[in-house]
Amino acid sequence: MTIKRQLSIVLILPVATACGLVEQVSNGRPFASAPSKSSSASPFQKRVVTVAEAKKILLSWHRAEREAMRQGGTDWSAAEAGLVAEIHRAEVLLDRIQGEKPEVTQDPIIKPRFFIPRAGAGTPWFMADYTHKGNYKRIQVIFARTPAGWRVTAESVRNGKLPTPARDRDGYAIAVAPDDKSRLTISPRQLAQAHARLVATGGDDRRAKRLIAQNIFTWYAGFRKQEQDRLPSKWDLRRNTRAAPEVYALRTTTGSAMVWYGLTEEDTYAARPGARAMTFKDGMADDLSKGKSFRELAVYKRGSQYLSVIPKSPGQTLIYFGRYGYMSITGA
Secondary structure, X not given: OOHHHHHHOEOOOOOOOHHHOOOOOOOOOOOOOOOOOHHHOOOOOOEOOOHHHHHHHHHHHHHHHHHHHXXXXXXXXXXXXXXXXHHHHHHHHHHHHOOOOOOOOOOOEEEEEEEOEXXXXXXXXXEEEXXXXXXXXXXXEEEEEEOOEEEEEXXXXXXXXXXOEOEOOOOOEOEOOOOOOOOEOOOHHHHHHHHHHHHHXXXXXXXXXXXXXXXXXXXXXXXXXXXXXXXXXXXXXEEEEEEOOOOEEEEEOOOOEEEEEEEEEEEEEEEOOOOOOEOOOOHHHHHHHOOOOEOOEEEEEEEEEEEEEEOEOOOOEEEEEEEEEEEEEEEO
């Protein structure tokens, strides 16, 4: 991710107790998590990659990221896939519109750690956790195998401490399947769907509010409500907010689950007869639309990715990281 955006979305939070833990790919080929019962699988079953292979994949990706930025930052397909690539393109575009110079760090990767599930059903994936020389943050990247090779499909950054992913007796990371809610308050996919409802309703969905603890990353839902409240007279707004199909989750040593997931948003503004022209007022949308006025229709596309931790039942999920991409505003 670009350095500027990375710094703007990191939250420092301590690890809490189990009752309050703090802590897509759009091509139609979901990268599903491996089954959660990894520890009971045959010990002769292999990892999706070896640690040595994972390290090579990580370093190759870092080189591809730097090369993509050197080429202009408009094509991340050699390094990333799906929603994360779309968000990265959007970040670079918005940086340039706002007069900023987007960049990725040139510092070498150091102290990598790898959490690699057993090979099993679904598309192979693993998580790498690392830092850069001279940097105190640690970055987590999810690699999934795509038709083009291994690509990053989710990212997160942390300042403070996160739960530690658990390993089974053979040293494999323990993946939690998207629909597995055993010993958890909700399944990883249910979390993504609840978060989508929270955003779509401007924070008004009661069940989602019970499931997800409020913090700096839930302000976005409230911002969406403000958009609805500021809707000009004789304009209608239709929201289409969905959880991306790709969900990745790892069991932790405390029994919670670290979950990486994304949301896609498409808001359609339609004018009724007699409506005045509409312009977008908030900073990001105003910059993205370049101050254009819309008289009939406007379509605003956004995307976001998160790292959240689902606690052992009972308890609320807490969002640790959010990354937002303001994709496009089109219309007439």
